[in-house]
Amino acid sequence: MIVDLRKIFVNENSSMPIEYAFDMREVEVSGLFPLKQPVKFSGTVSNKASLVELKARISYLYEAPCDRCGVETAREHTVSVEKALAVSTESEESDGILLTPDRMLDLDELIYSEVVVDLPMKHLCKEDCRGICAKCGKNLNEGECDCPKKEIDPRLSALAELLK
Numbered sequence: 772m773i774v775d776l777r778k779i780f781v782n783e784n785s786s787m788p789i790e791y792a793f794d795m796r797e798v799e800v801s802g803l804f805p806l807k808q809p810v811k812f813s814g815t816v817s818n819k820a821s822l823v824e825l826k827a828r829i830s831y832l833y834e835a836p837c838d839r840c841g842v843e844t845a846r847e848h849t850v851s852v853e854k855a856l857a858v859s860t861e862s863e864e865s866d867g868i869l870l871t872p873d874r875m876l877d878l879d880e881l882i883y884s885e886v887v888v889d890l891p892m893k894h895l896c897k898e899d900c901r902g903i904c905a906k907c908g909k910n911l912n913e914g915e916c917d918c919p920k921k922e923i924d925p926r927l928s929a930l931a932e933l934l935k
C-alpha cells in the first residue's frame with residue numbers, strides 16, 4: 772500500500788492514523804513459510820512543527836517447529852518503528868530517517884524490510900525446551916525416557932568383564 776502523505780507534510784499539527792495488514796506468506800525461511808498470518812501494522816504519521824514523524828508497531832506471528840523438539844510453535848513478535856520522514860536529507864546520517872521524496876510512503880516496502888531483519892534466529896517452544904532424546908527420539912519436555920543417562924566408561928566396563 773502506498774500512503775499519500777502530501778496533506779500531512781503541508782499541514783502543521785496534523786496527523787493520520789494508519790492500520791494495515793500485509794501478507795508475507797511468501798517469505799521463506801530455511802524451506803519453511805513461517806508468516807502464515809498477515810503482518811499487522813498500526814501507527815501514526817504526524818506533523819509537529821514541520822517535523823513529520825512516523826511511529827508504529829508491527830506485529831507478526833512466527834509459526835514453525837521448535838528448533839530443539841520440533842513441536843509446532845507460534846510466537847508473536849513486535850517491532851517498534853520510529854522514523855522521521857524527510858523529502859531530502861543534507862546529512863550523511865540517514866539512520867532513523869526515511870526518505871519520502873514524493874511524500875508517498877511505500878508501506879509494504881517498509882514493513883517488509885523491518886520484519887525481515889527482525890525474524891528470530893532461534894525459535895523455541897519455551898526458553899528451557901529440553902529437546903528430544905538423541906537415542907529414542909522422545910520429547911523430553913514430556914518426561915524422561917528410559918535410555919541410560921550416562922555412557923559407561925569403556926575402561927570400567929572392561930574391568931567389570933575381568934571381575935566376572
Ligand SMILES: [Zn+2]
Nearest residue numbers: 837840896900
Ligand atoms: Zn521445544
Ligand SMILES: [Zn+2]
Nearest residue numbers: 904907916918
Ligand atoms: Zn531416550
